[in-house]
Amino acid sequence: MASQFSLFKHRRFSAMFFTQFLGAFNDNVFKQALILVLTYTAAAKLNVAVSLLNNLAALLFILPYFLFSAIAGQVADKYEKSRLTQAIKLLEIIIMVLAAIGFVFEWYWLLFIALFLMGTHSAFFGPIKYAYLPQVMRKDELVGANGLFQTGTSLAILTGMMMAGMLTQLKNPTLWLIISTISIAILGFIASKYLPKTPPNAPDICIDYHLLRPTISLVKYLYGLPLLFFIILGNSWFWFYGATFLTQTPEFSKTILHGNESVVILLLTLFSVGTAIGSLLCKTLAKNQISLKLLPIGITGLSIFAIDLYFSLNALNAIQPQNAYSIYEILHMDGFLSVCRALFLLGFFGGIYIVPLYSFMQTYAPARHRSRIIGANNIFNAIFMVGSAIFSIIILAVLKLDLPQLFLITGIINAIFGLFLYKKLHQYQHTMTPKTNDVID
Known part of the structure; x- marks a missing residue:
């Protein structure tokens, strides 16, 4: 059985891998740099609360997924994917030039527009990249390809955030940030030029550009395919789960562990590397099969180590220091390694959970609707x-529970939801047949 890394020898895989990696990397360099600017500069200059600016930034980036995912799915099904990808990556270069102007002149309104446009760019690229894989991969390559894609995405998010932090510490940070983001966008465009041409799945469809109507129509269509509907619910639960833990990591690092910014980066790294390793192992553990057998393992691990994180944080007896602990200092804290273990294994079992679901979604989606189904996935x-944000606010601000209790409740809900999901997928698995792939060399 060939290693999944052998896929990099094929242009049909490597071109899209690097196109999507560079896109995710640039997303996170720009987003994190903007959040740092809003936190440390813009809030004081505009006399606006940091939390308001940061929440506005988060909303502007995610809003395009609600507005445009249904349209993006139609476009990806109708047109040839390599040319479409090149057009989207060219748009990314233009957006980064706009962002550069915003950074230089401190026009925060323009930076917010650029952030919305980057969210739009990602919303249109998502249905392309995940519908592309089953079109160019053989069935015995799909799990490995998805594992590599998930690994690449995890590492792109992590390294993008880290690079933003590093760039903001340099002399002339604005110049370095501009050079970096525009250069990464150009590299992404170059990578997209190597994509092989793929026949459009539904060239005869008439695109509905109404913002709400195609979304409602798409959700109704998806609900009529219960296997895919529950696969997408399971996929979206992963994003709920991950957002719940990752969003709270900086806060518990500061308030419970009393660590500095470097400790936050360490904990995020452990989670991301765990996800990457779990994703990579899916090919071997599933023996190249499109199978649900890894799903209960992933569900069980996610619940066990959420509960483990609860006990690990409660067992800490950290004394508030005069200055926040560095990585070196916190490594000597009793119980800190248990927190590290829990976060790493949460990521690990998250990778084992999510890769089979992506592979199932791609394999069982009707070819003529594949991109639109992935658009629906992005909406969910x-x-x-x-x-996840609303849930965390209710637990922490309304019910006045603490962060470890939030993680415990999330782990328990995961076990209940996971059992429900696994039963539903088994119930409907035989209602659809997998679609064959026409591999393009």
């Missing part, structure tokens, strides 16, 4: 991520 992902 966005809804669940917003739901």
